Amino acid sequence: MRKIALKIAYIGTRFYGFQRQPDLPTVEGELISALQEAGLIEDPKDARFQAAGRTDKGVHSLGNVVTFFTPYDVHVNQINDILPRDIKVLASASVYYGFKVRYPLKRYYRYILFDDDLDLEFMNLAASKFEGTHDFTNFSKRIERNPIRKIESVKIREDDDYYIIDVVGESFLWQMVRKMVKVIADVGKGEIEAEKVDELLNPKERIYIEPMPPENLILIGLEYGVKIKFKEDDYAISSFKSMLEEEFLEYKRASIVRKVMRDTLITFK
Structure with missing residues (x-):
């Protein structure tokens, strides 16, 4: 039995926060379902599934971390193939049994x-x-x-035309x-x-x-008192980046259409 840590990125727009809620789409719910479908865990309680950050509805992440116990080898892309495209496992690591994911230093x-x-x-x-x-x-x-x-x-x-505000704290x-x-x-x-x-x-x-x-709001990442040797998955990172670029272009085009409509409404007689 090994304790595994996964670094998770997600777009929080369509989720009702990270933590599981009955009959509502959540990041945690999707993750647990994917781990079960991949055959890595059965019951999340038995696997001692835990997460570092329980982000609110609509909040995004580039570096939330979850841990669980499993006797099986973990393959990031196997999990990602099951997850929806707006959630991506970016990296994995084996951690010692006493590692407490809920208590990062920063x-x-x-x-x-x-x-x-x-x-x-x-x-x-x-x-x-x-x-x-x-x-x-x-x-x-x-x-x-x-x-x-x-x-x-x-x-x-x-x-x-915007401001970036970075906030760092323990909790x-x-x-x-x-x-x-x-x-x-x-x-x-x-x-x-x-x-x-x-x-x-x-x-x-x-x-x-x-x-x-x-x-x-974006949860950028977490820092622990021990070094976690995350093995980043280049394909997963590239795939998530491509999804962000696609969405950016889609929103940009939609924004331009609305700008043209606004300007035409004002000027057209």
């Missing part, structure tokens, strides 16, 4: 923020206030038993990253002062923060 998230004329200097000031250990009660969807979290870094850069509450981005964006718009972050992180009362949309 989680790397990236949010793509589409907005115009934001003040990058003020945004960076607000972002810096999240770094360190704070009470993130106001940045979770629910009441948490332990809302204290440590954020290693929040970095922002401007790229063409995150439900909707925490998206609520952080909302506050940073509001500071960039001048709707609130950067000092408001200090108030939100030292809550005397619970304040509701509307989270940013989930479809712009």
Whole structure:
């Protein structure tokens, strides 16, 4: 019996999050079904199937990690042939029995923020206030038993007509990253002062923060205290990259059609 780790990429658009839910499409549900069909596991509980990140509905990933026990050899492309095209196993590794996939040292998230004329200097000031250990009660969807979290870094850069916000931390509450981005964006718009972050992180009362949309959030990867010798599958990576390029071209063409329709509606008499 061996313990196997798989690095998983997926487009979260059509899934109701990672974690299995009755009668709803989820990433975990598809993965377990594929592993069962491939004959690698029978019951996920018996195989001690676990995942590092339970991403929300609509959130994407380039490096989530799952583990399970199996007596069989694991072939990445055998699993990928069963999975839908918007989920791909990118790499596999054998790990020691005591490896705990749910507890990485760092989680790397990236949010793509589409907005115009934001003040990058003020945004960076607000972002810096999240770094360190704070009470993130106001940045979770629910009441948490332990809302204290440590954020290693929040970095922002401007790229063409959007902003890339990279957030690195050990662990995150439900909707925490998206609520952080909302506050940073509001500071960039001048709707609130950067000092408001200090108030939100030292809550005397619970304040509701509307989270940013989930479809712009990507779980980039995870870092563990031990070195995992992932064997990347070049074909799987190339296949997933091709799928992303195809979808990008499809959306680009659809966007151009809508732009032409909009412009024609305005100009045609």
